[in-house]
Amino acid sequence: MRREDPLSRREFLYSGAAAAVTGSILAAGSAVLSAPGRTPGQSNIVRQKEHELRRASLAVQFGDDFSKTYGPPDYFDMKRWTKLMAGQARTEGGRWLMEVRRDPPPGPGTVAMGGFATTDKVFNPGLVGTNGVEITLAGFTHEEDYPKEMEEPGGLIQAWSLTIGSWKGLVGGQKDRQKDRGVQLHFDLLRGDGLFLYLVRGLLPGDFDKYPRDGFGRKESKSMSPQQLREIHENLIKKGEIFISVPCLSLANRIYRPEEKIREFLGRSRRFGVFLTDDANTLYWTLDGQVMDAFEIAGYFGSSSESVKDGAFLSIMGLGCFQRNTWLMDDLDVLVSRK
Numbered sequence: 001m002r003r004e005d006p007l008s009r010r011e012f013l014y015s016g017a018a019a020a021v022t023g024s025i026l027a028a029g030s031a032v033l034s035a036p037g038r039t040p041g042q043s044n045i046v047r048q049k050e051h052e053l054r055r056a057s058l059a060v061q062f063g064d065d066f067s068k069t070y071g072p073p074d075y076f077d078m079k080r081w082t083k084l085m086a087g088q089a090r091t092e093g094g095r096w097l098m099e100v101r102r103d104p105p106p107g108p109g110t111v112a113m114g115g116f117a118t119t120d121k122v123f124n125p126g127l128v129g130t131n132g133v134e135i136t137l138a139g140f141t142h143e144e145d146y147p148k149e150m151e152e153p154g155g156l157i158q159a160w161s162l163t164i165g166s167w168k169g170l171v172g173g174q175k176d177r178q179k180d181r182g183v184q185l186h187f188d189l190l191r192g193d194g195l196f197l198y199l200v201r202g203l204l205p206g207d208f209d210k211y212p213r214d215g216f217g218r219k220e221s222k223s224m225s226p227q228q229l230r231e232i233h234e235n236l237i238k239k240g241e242i243f244i245s246v247p248c249l250s251l252a253n254r255i256y257r258p259e260e261k262i263r264e265f266l267g268r269s270r271r272f273g274v275f276l277t278d279d280a281n282t283l284y285w286t287l288d289g290q291v292m293d294a295f296e297i298a299g300y301f302g303s304s305s306e307s308v309k310d311g312a313f314l315s316i317m318g319l320g321c322f323q324r325n326t327w328l329m330d331d332l333d334v335l336v337s338r339k
Helices: 017-022 044-057 219-223 226-238 259-266 302-308
Strands: 059-064 081-085 087-092 095-101 112-118 131-142 156-165 182-190 194-202 243-245 248-256 270-277 282-287 290-296 313-320 324-336
Touching: 044 282, 044 290, 081 087, 081 313, 087 112, 095 112, 095 313, 131 156, 131 313, 156 270, 156 324, 182 270, 194 259, 194 282, 226 248, 248 259, 248 290, 313 324
Parallel strands: none
Antiparallel strands: 059 324, 081 112, 087 095, 095 324, 112 313, 131 270, 131 324, 156 182, 156 313, 182 194, 194 248, 243 248, 270 282, 282 290
């Protein structure tokens, strides 16, 4: 259901525990890669204007306003979507309610992960031209009937991601670690510790010789406390560096603190976007239509062009530590260059 954009009127997925959930990845490529870097020679004003002009020229290749309801057993359009892990879904009131559940008891505990991917590849073959996705995240809910002493500081509240990839699922879940390619926007909300947002791509073997690495995924990290691992991770973020946090190469990182800023960020509907342009050589993300971070990733997809010769899948996933975790979403658009 279309709603007015509020602005038109004017690390858990990978930082920490989920690294252990998803495991590590070493992907290989044969092409010469340019080192990723922020797009040079452009002011924010110019970059934003270019995005707006580009966005206006794109066609909706795949979309859903979630106004249609579905009956049992799936309660969702399972012709166009494929369930991933513990994902459940239904439409209600013109919104998509994506759920991830686990066994009782209620309250914070073992994390559960799940979501959905498009059944077919919905982006341009070869990712030629411009390919992007926008979706409105309207909120997150979970059960409240549990003892509040179960809420441990630093524990996960929720995590959510958008992935454009040659496989279905998160970066780190590739079936063919030599050939698969993908990019991802995700955030991790940790209790009392902040909201961590990341723009990432999959890893290549050469990355380990080029970029600093945090402590996650290292053998020697087994002797380090969670706090020590977090400190190493956050120090790299504060330096503004591109760095490896297995299974990702982290390009852009933002930390939102204190709680007032987190509530401002997540306390209302937000429209997230991920775009690949210049034949997938430039990657950027948007928030409520505004370009936030942009990077050149020249050669990343080209180093395994076979992986996206027929296009790419869109995957949307969530992770939560409650018994019932629900993300409310609306107005999905997959956008591509007109042929």
